[in-house]
Structures are given as structure tokens and as C-alpha cells.
Amino acid sequence: MDHFNYRDGVLHAEDVSLADIAASVGTPAYVYSSATFERHFKVFDEALDGMPHLVCYAMKACSNLAVLKLLGDLGAGMDVVSEGEFRRALAAGVPGERIVFSGVGKTPAEMRFALEHGVRQFNVESAEELEVLSQVASGMGKTAPITLRVNPDVDAKTHAKIATGKSENKFGVPIADARQVYARAAALPGIEVVGVDVHIGSQLVDLQPFEDAFSIVADFVGQLRADGHAIRRLDLGGGLGIPYRRANEAPPLPFDYGALIKRTVGHLGCEVEVEPGRLIAGNAGVLIASVIYRKQGAGREFLILDAAMNDLIRPAMYDAWHDIVPVIEPAPGTESLPVDVVGPVCESGDTFAKGRALPPVGAGELVAFRSAGAYGAVMSSEYNSRLMVPEVLVKGDQFAVVRPRPTFDEMLARDTIPQWLD
DSSP states (O other): OOSEEEETTEEEETTEEHHHHHHHHOSSEEEEEHHHHHHHHHHHHHHTTTSOEEEEEETTSOOOHHHHHHHHHTTOEEEESSHHHHHHHHHTTOOGGGEEEOOTTOOHHHHHHHHHHOOSEEEEOOHHHHHHHHHHHHHHTOOEEEEEEEEOOOOOOSOGGGBOSSTTSSSSEEHHHHHHHHHHHHHSTTEEEEEEEOOOBSSBOOSHHHHHHHHHHHHHHHHHHHTTOOOOEEEOOOOBOOOSSTTTOOOOOHHHHHHHHHHHHGGGOOEEEEOOSHHHHGGGEEEEEEEEEEEEOSSSEEEEESOOTTTOOHHHHHOOOOOEEESBOOOTTOOOEEEEEEOSSSSTTOEEEEEEEEOOOOTTOEEEESSOSSSSGGGOOOGGGOOOOOEEEEETTEEEEEEOOOOHHHHHHTOOOOGGGO
């Protein structure tokens, strides 16, 4: 569920017309709904009622400070994968004890930063990382709480580029080798083993891979405890999918996911951490764009927008689907016709949809990409020297620009010309 609906013939974010936002801010622009963020966090949090838990928002999905502040004030923890994300979480008021540091390539400098500012735990991804973390922590006279990310070799049945739990993926330690790594962790200075971490992929629309992975982890916890490790925390990652194609997709609900967690690992007496990103942010945002031209090609028609792959790269990178709708509601009975929806970037890959059935929209009219709140603005760029897309947050009948569009002068000022070229 989200809070983007037609009212009086115009698509709204909560109580604000997207046409009004476009007139004020320009296009393309991302627009987020506070109410949707709040609802999705609370639904996920409530799904784990009855067991100790912390919902750590995977902020790589959408890391605007206003969004982090909104979720942090609701009690969310943060799952971060870089020093930059850690700094964003702190700047939004989230304390270190609610920040989990994940990621396969943490540097010694990032480890030091986290230890200096307090960290809930490091989700360690390799034996090599463990050794470096021990050196850093012991050198600072500190103890680093860790879980080890185990790779259970479970097929998440998702897109190959967002699967993380198979043996060929770069993430985690093969579960067959993990007991040896835990034994090493227990012997290292500056390291405290607190739990186990697992994350098998993103945009899962079937609960069975979760059940397979969590059952493997439950058995593994028994082995670790028999080895003498005090396992008190389970980080189960994220990955629950959202309905990008509203007409024919129905991913599992957070309630069913929570019930699965209770059934598979609830008996272990561990505090559970989950790291949803897409599920909280995905349907909380849209990308609005203007039509530049409606172009007739050889046997096909093109809708050329002012948004491009540098603003929303998911279709080019993942062949991802986003529902595309007119901001002005079509009259009842309006016929939809196939059209290729493309951007102005000089790449054939700058294509959002091919042969998409859409109501007639022409130059100057607005469209909205639904379910664009996750992996949208955070993956945007200035390719083709296009200005970064702004972000807008709506609450009720109010809206605020929470990341402005830079000017061309600001973009150019970031480059410098060396003295020998003057």
C-alpha cells in the first residue's frame, strides 16, 4: 500500500498534487511520502512482535537525511555499508548502538570510524576481514562486536545481479568453513562474537528460500553453541520483495515473513535483526518526469522524457519494471496504445519500457514512475553532464525539497583545471 492516488483527476502524494510539485520544483524529480515510509516500517516492526528484535533500515535503498531522520525517530536502526552511510545515519540522529556495519570491503579507516563512534556490530564477511578488524580494534584498546555472515548456498530465485546467498556470490563465508572462522574469532584480541548473519538476496517474492536459509542458520547456531560460542543475536538480512507490477504481483506480506522467522528461529532465544530496504522505501517514492516529444519511428512510437537512465538506472541495469502512469488521470474508456518510453541520454540502453501500453500523453505532459523510492535517487548520476535529480518529501498537505537540484554553475565548479592548462 502507498499514498499515491488520483484525486480530482490528478495524481497526488498524500494531500499534495504531483502537478503542483512539478510546477514548483521542475522535472525530473523524486517525490516521497512520509506516511508510506511510516506505515511500511511499522508493519514490518509489528510483524516481529513477541520476540526481541530491531528493524535496521538498509539505507542503501534511499539514504536522504530526511528519510533517515523520519525512520530513526520511529525507532529504526540502520544497516550501513560504508563510512559515508555511517556518517549519514549519525547526522540523522541515529546512535551508534543502533547501527549495523555490513559490506564485503570495509577498510581499516572505516573500522576505526565505527569503533570511535560506537557500533552495534560488524557483520564480518571473511576471515581476512576478521584479522584486520582484530588488529584495528585491539590497537585502539576497544572490542568489536561481530557476527559472521554465513553463505548458506541457497538460491534466492531472484535476478542474478541481486542474489547474494549462492556459493558463487562474493558475499559471506561458506557455511562449511564458518565454524573454523568462529573458532579463530574467539581467539583473537579485540573481537567479541555476538551472533550470526545471513542475507541471501533482494526482491524475493517467495518465502521458501528464506525458510531454507533460516533453517540452515538455526542448525548452525546449535553447532556454534556446542562449540562454546555465546550466540545471542541473529541478523537475518532483508530481501523481501515489493509489487513493481501492481496488476499481477503479490509478494509475501511482512506478517507472513515474521511468522516464518518465529517458526524457524524463534526457539533459539536470540534477538533478531532484519534489514529491509526496498520494502520500506520502494513504494514510498515516485519519479515524476515531463514528456519532451512523442516521436514516430519505423513501426513504433517513442515517448521521449526529460528523465533518463542517469536518474533511474534500474531498467537499464536490471531490466526492471516500473509502472508508468500519467499524472493527469485519463478519462474513463481512454484507449492505451503501445509506446517505447525512453530518455534523452545518448545510449540505446536509456530505455525505461518497450511496447508499454499507455494512455495518450504528449509533449509537456507529466508521467510518474511508481515504486521508485528504492535504488532510484541513490543510484543517480550526472552522466551526460545532466544535473542531479532533486528529492522532495511530502507530509500531509506539506512538501519540502530535501535535496535540491544543483545549478549548472555548481556542477561545473566541482571540476578544476590544472595550472599548466591556463
